[in-house]
Amino acid sequence: MPRQIVLGNGKVAVALDNRMRIRDFFYPRVGLENHLSGHEFKIGVWTKGKFMWVGDNWSVVMNYLPETLVSRCMAKNSELEIELEVNDAVHNFLDIYLRKLVVHNLTNSKREVRVFFSQDFHIYGVDAGDTAMYEPIINSIIHYKRKRYFLINGLTDQGGGIYQFAVGYKESPSLEGTWRDSEDGILQGNPIAQGAVDSAVSFKLEMQPQSTNTIYYWIACANNLEEAKALNSEVKRIGVEQLLLETENYWSAWVNRQDVDLSILPREITRMFKTSLLIMRTHVDNGGAIIASCDSDALQFNRDTYAYAWPRDGALAALAFDMAGFQEVSRLFFEYCNQVISDRGFFHHKYSPDGSLGSSWHALVDAKGEPQLPIQEDETALALYALWKHYQRHRDLEFIGKVYPKLVLKAADFLLAHRDEKTGLPKPSFDLWEERIGVFTSTVAAVCAALTAAARFAKVFYDSKRQDLLTEAAIQMKEAMLKHLYDKKLGRFIKAIYLDGSRDLTLDSSLSYIFTCGPFEAGDEVAATTMMALANGLWVKTPIGGMARYENDEYYRVSKETQGNPWFICTLWMARWYIARANSMEELTKGLDLLFWVTKHSPPSGLLGEQLDPYTGEPVSVSPLIWSHAEFVIAVYEYLDKHRRISSSTET
Amino acid sequence: MKLCKTDSVPVGEPKQFNIGELEVLVINLKGEFFCLAARCTHAGAPLAEGKLMGDVLVCPWHGSNFRVMNGAVLKGPAEKPLKVYQNTVKEDYLFIEL
Numbered sequence: 001m002p003r004q005i006v007l008g009n010g011k012v013a014v015a016l017d018n019r020m021r022i023r024d025f026f027y028p029r030v031g032l033e034n035h036l037s038g039h040e041f042k043i044g045v046w047t048k049g050k051f052m053w054v055g056d057n058w059s060v061v062m063n064y065l066p067e068t069l070v071s072r073c074m075a076k077n078s079e080l081e082i083e084l085e086v087n088d089a090v091h092n093f094l095d096i097y098l099r100k101l102v103v104h105n106l107t108n109s110k111r112e113v114r115v116f117f118s119q120d121f122h123i124y125g126v127d128a129g130d131t132a133m134y135e136p137i138i139n140s141i142i143h144y145k146r147k148r149y150f151l152i153n154g155l156t157d158q159g160g161g162i163y164q165f166a167v168g169y170k171e172s173p174s175l176e177g178t179w180r181d182s183e184d185g186i187l188q189g190n191p192i193a194q195g196a197v198d199s200a201v202s203f204k205l206e207m208q209p210q211s212t213n214t215i216y217y218w219i220a221c222a223n224n225l226e227e228a229k230a231l232n233s234e235v236k237r238i239g240v241e242q243l244l245l246e247t248e249n250y251w252s253a254w255v256n257r258q259d260v261d262l263s264i265l266p267r268e269i270t271r272m273f274k275t276s277l278l279i280m281r282t283h284v285d286n287g288g289a290i291i292a293s294c295d296s297d298a299l300q301f302n303r304d305t306y307a308y309a310w311p312r313d314g315a316l317a318a319l320a321f322d323m324a325g326f327q328e329v330s331r332l333f334f335e336y337c338n339q340v341i342s343d344r345g346f347f348h349h350k351y352s353p354d355g356s357l358g359s360s361w362h363a364l365v366d367a368k369g370e371p372q373l374p375i376q377e378d379e380t381a382l383a384l385y386a387l388w389k390h391y392q393r394h395r396d397l398e399f400i401g402k403v404y405p406k407l408v409l410k411a412a413d414f415l416l417a418h419r420d421e422k423t424g425l426p427k428p429s430f431d432l433w434e435e436r437i438g439v440f441t442s443t444v445a446a447v448c449a450a451l452t453a454a455a456r457f458a459k460v461f462y463d464s465k466r467q468d469l470l471t472e473a474a475i476q477m478k479e480a481m482l483k484h485l486y487d488k489k490l491g492r493f494i495k496a497i498y499l500d501g502s503r504d505l506t507l508d509s510s511l512s513y514i515f516t517c518g519p520f521e522a523g524d525e526v527a528a529t530t531m532m533a534l535a536n537g538l539w540v541k542t543p544i545g546g547m548a549r550y551e552n553d554e555y556y557r558v559s560k561e562t563q564g565n566p567w568f569i570c571t572l573w574m575a576r577w578y579i580a581r582a583n584s585m586e587e588l589t590k591g592l593d594l595l596f597w598v599t600k601h602s603p604p605s606g607l608l609g610e611q612l613d614p615y616t617g618e619p620v621s622v623s624p625l626i627w628s629h630a631e632f633v634i635a636v637y638e639y640l641d642k643h644r645r646i647s648s649s650t651e652t
Numbered sequence: 653m654k655l656c657k658t659d660s661v662p663v664g665e666p667k668q669f670n671i672g673e674l675e676v677l678v679i680n681l682k683g684e685f686f687c688l689a690a691r692c693t694h695a696g697a698p699l700a701e702g703k704l705m706g707d708v709l710v711c712p713w714h715g716s717n718f719r720v721m722n723g724a725v726l727k728g729p730a731e732k733p734l735k736v737y738q739n740t741v742k743e744d745y746l747f748i749e750l
Contacts, residue, residue, distance in 0.1 A: 065697070065712065066697070066698055066712045066713070067698045067701060068697075068713075245695045248695055248697070249695055249696045252696055252697065252698060253696065256675075263656065263667065263668070263669050263670070264660070267667075271701070
């Protein structure tokens with residue numbers, strides 16, 4: 001189930017699904033230690049003997065307050081005649097998840113309403129060894145294991161705290177969990193349980209006819225009991241209302257300090273641009289890792305998630321942050337890259353946010369048992385390319401000086417060494433879709449860009465010998481691209497050459513790298529004919545539209561009637577091409593139309609997933625996907641830049 | 653100071669423009685332009701995202717109501733009015749006085 005709302009402060013990250021259930025809860029790093037492990041925290045309401053969890057029988061609308069990282073969600077149940085208005089947030093610097101819940105009694109009668117919150121922690125992602133206990137002095141529930149403490153508390157505007165509570169055993173045939181205990185409206189008050197445990201708390205409201213009352217609920221996250229209690233005291237002292245205001249204001253100020261003039265943009269595009277930056281920031285760990293997605297639903301299918309830092313996704317997000325003027329965020333990422341890059345100068349497949357190696361499916365030997373390098377070379381290349389773009393924009397030489405010896409020199413040396421002397425192309429590595437090994441046009445384009453970037457860095461550092469070597473290598477590689485990967489008969493680039501020498505002619509959106517990474521201009525004939533072939537061959541011919549990833553893409557394939565599902569990133573590459581080749585305002589509208597396509601197919605909260613069902617437009621696979629948001633920001637920036645150039649040329 | 657072209661602010665759609673760090677909200681009420689501070693005086697919400705109901709602007713975060721013509725608070729939680737900038741239209745451009 002895709003996520004509708006993501007919240008975070010660089011240490012705590014929380015994601016909610018479309019039933020307002022908390023589905024991912026990361027602490028103390030974004031992406032590391034998901035304390036829910038695919039489970040959920042729910043809200044339930046009991047009144048006049050009836051109980052319902054917010055879910056299927058509720059009308060739920062989920063959104064953000066504009067330009068900030070505080071949710072605004074509504075849930076209405078006509079049977080209970082109750083409406084809930086909910087704001088969720090993670091405080092901008094305190095490690096506290098905050099929830100404000102305004103309950104509307106829609107009846108003309110006075111009544112008692114009880115609101116329930118279930119907490120199904122799997123601390124450290126494991127269901128064993130947890131303790132859940134009631135703390136009577138501060139009237140709260142605490143879940144803990146080793147160095148992770150989560151303190152749950154709340155207040156009502158009628159002066160009450162937690163009304164009833166229960167902690168208990170779960171996930172066994174006879175003991176489903178205390179959430180089940182909630183459904184009679186009464187919690188039994190069991191004060192402690194250990195092992196696989198969960199908890200539930202309730203708040204009681206005596207409501208007047210057609211009235212509203214408010215409940216404040218919070219979860220304080222800490223490494224020990226004292227810290228958790230101190231945070232709890234802080235919430236009580238300051239008040240949830242004030243903490244929410246602070247958080248609203250912080251993120252609004254944050255997103256509005258981008259130094260790009262957005263005033264010519266249509267409102268929907270401006271909104272998505274800012275939402276994208278905010279959502280991207282929730283996926284940046286304060287240690288610099290940028291995770292691909294916090295959505296852990298893939299756990300149910302693969303027993304693994306997207307909560308890893310792929311250097312590719314991170315590099316593109318860093319590029320987007322830099323374009324929008326958030327260089328301090330991209331700098332965090334490059335510092336992280338400098339820390340994790342291997343001594344040989346390449347990045348492995350993916351990493352955990354703490355810098356340790358992530359899980360991988362790339363083998364160290366090929367089908368014949370021959371050793372192979374289990375990497376995607378474009379990841380190393382894109383990090384170097386993004387670093388150059390960062391420097392070009394911000395000129396922070398002192399920072400570059402710190403990462404130059406490792407992130408630039410070692411990576412550049414690797415890219416030079418990992419070349420086939422005969423062809424001048426890079427040696428084989430895995431493609432950006434992480435499926436096949438070979439020499440891919442997209443990878444070659446990225447490596448060309450990285451060699452050029454490294455040559456420019458060498459010039460900055462007055463290393464002319466290295467500059468010449470790298471420049472020469474980039475030129476030779478571009479020539480080799482044309483010689484080996486451009487098919488004159490087809491009039492376009494091909495996808496790849498495999499280890500056995502076979503040529504893969506599949507139309508693949510990743511060929512867009514030939515101009516997005518810059519070895520070719522968008523208007524160069526070889527780029528134009530390739531992009532036209534993609535536009536003609538991969539546009540999904542259903543009412544939903546959008547660009548498929550490649551011909552006969554089987555990943556989450558919905559129908560054999562289309563080439564594949566539409567992907568946001570692929571559609572945005574096409575938008576970028578239309579924008580790049582536009583010479584007039586009229587031509588520029590083609591790119592704008594595709595930006596509108598993106599906004600049209602996003603949910604109200606603005607989260608962009610990976611792909612869409614080609615018939616229903618529903619998200620497929622994870623959502624959000626940070627790469628999709630990064631490509632949107634890049635495309636909008638390029639649109640603004642081109643708009644400005646065309647405007648000024650028209651004026652003169 | 654030149655702020656924007658008048659045709660870039662459609663009737664009934666508040667739009668924000670920035671001059672350096674100054675954020676100005678422009679509202680076109682049936683051809684008449686009003687320029688106000690772009691942030692709610694309560695908690696800093698972006699008023700360009702607010703709803704316009706007649707000549708009343710509703711804050712998108714907590715629902716404060718402001719009179720477009722003079723920035724006055726009609727409904728809280730905001731307590732302070734919005735700053736209003738005088739403006740003039742010359743040859744399809746909107747100019748404001750700072």
